[in-house]
Amino acid sequence: MAHAIAFYTLAAFILGFAILVVTTKDTVHSVLFLVLDFLFVAALYVMLNAPFLAVIQVLVYAGGIVVLYLFVVMLVNLKRPPEAHSDPHRMTKFGFGLAGAVLIELGAIVVSGYMKAPAVTSPAQNLPVSGNTEQVGWLLYTNYLIPFEIASMLLLVAMIGAIVLAKREL
């Protein structure tokens, strides 16, 4: 019961801040709501007994990436009201269609989750190591090695791309 109350409170905060992120006029405030949103998501991870993921969520997203967002937003001064830049190439219908598709997909996942019997065994349960951090590390370097390496390649490509874009005549 207490677990359910905690979950729904956290979920309400997460959704509330997410709505504020997209509706706030002032861009810096919007970024700050995004930070709060990430902190509440981290709390959700703590509730799911995944402290490592929670800490990484705060470290990487709330503390790292959003600081860079804030930099950009602060320096480009987006104080104009949103009406002023209505883009003629804006694909409103396509956007709504895409959002609807994602919504249907999520709904299907939730419904199918209710239909099936809940899977009791998580992959972490029969590992040779204990402790959340050790288990995450173990799984990343055994079962999920290839996706993990592909993700790191992606980051490397993005990094090289950024350097090439910034320094054209290197």
Place this chain on the structure above:
Amino acid sequence: MIDTFIIPTLKILIVLNATLVGVSYMTLLERKVIAWAQSRLGPMRVGPQGVLQPIADAVKLILKEDITPSKADKWVFTAAPVISMVPALIVYAVIPFGPVVRLFGRDVSLYITDVNVGLLYIVSVASVGVYGIILAGYASNSKFPLLASLRASAQLISYEVAVTLTLVSVILMSGSLSMVSIVNAQYNAHVWFGFVQPVAFVIFVIGSLAETNRAPFDLPEAEQELTGGFHTEYSGMRFALFFLAEYANMIVVSSVATTLFFGGWLRPFPNVAALHFLDVIPSWTWFLIKSFVFLYLFIWIRATLPRYRYDQLMRLGWKVLIPVAILNLVVTGIVKVMLL
């Protein structure tokens, strides 16, 4: 009831109050030590040898007028000092001041909590603390604070990388992220990690000077260039909160340095039975003594070294500290694999 609620609450109260008193007396210590370094006396008027000066300062700052600039972003301007203060305080939750001791017939641990990801928790909370400085500079809507906050965020992000890399080499040595386990690992290894990881230790100290905006890396509050830095537009208690946060962060990095590199609450030579008489001194006293040495070192460095130029700061961070930290990490890994 007593074990799950009352004792943790008491511990939190004691740690928070002790921190705030410690922080206010750090200001006095800093003024005194710098005064001695410059052949002055420092504060002498309030109380004998000026020992009541922090209280007088606190009263003065509370009574001062609290000004918000008319063009400031009010909400963010109010939130910024709080955002820099809170992370500095909640870090103390995982710092181990001592082991589990018997107190009034009960086993009481001398730390608030020991989470499995303690060290990462400290790093992540510290990374959120950056917002206080950035937002203070932005919300003031004034050019010097904005310049200072840009400097501060660039500096903090760059040095955080080097510091985190040194922490990884300590984690390799201890095999755990929990602060208590790291101290126990030093007991079991019969050596403080500061002696097996001297490179990591030096980089950690340099990086933590930069992360707490202390001289010689105090560019975000370089008075001569920025009329005060990111807190130029702040006055009264909000201004004081930034300083309290800075000193609280200094105590945090000293405690972390003590825990990671100098054996935390362990007495010198904890495995030598002949020095058993040293156990008369309680473990938390050793912790406080070691942390005090670091705090004194910080003040001493401030009194000694001139400030870096901004490009020198960035060059030191990216071209020296980070490569050396990575090299140290690789060597540590290789040695660790060879010896096991």
